Amino acid sequence: MLENKVGTVFDSVGVELASPRQRLHLILLGVQDVQKSASFYESLGWSRSPTGHQGFEKFDPDHRLIVDEMN
Known part of the structure; x- marks a missing residue:
């Protein structure tokens, strides 16, 4: 690949295209x-x-959830 000129278009035959893995x-x-909400998630383990802190709870590292007070 390094032997080809800049701008060379490579053939994709035989190359399996994969989309990026999606994660939340x-x-x-x-x-x-x-x-009350924080207690609910604690009851799930x-x-x-x-x-x-008060008005803002965070659960991690296995579960990325932030519970914030809504005004």
Whole structure:
């Protein structure tokens, strides 16, 4: 490939094209009762992150969910 001139168009015959793997990294929820919502996710076995605070809870590293107070 390095032996070809700049701008060379390569034939894609025999090359399997793959789309990029799609993943969801973050979910942000606006809720009226942060503590109640956080308790719900804890009941599912999720762990709160120590970086959350009153009015803002974060669950990680296995589950990327942020529960924020909705005004």
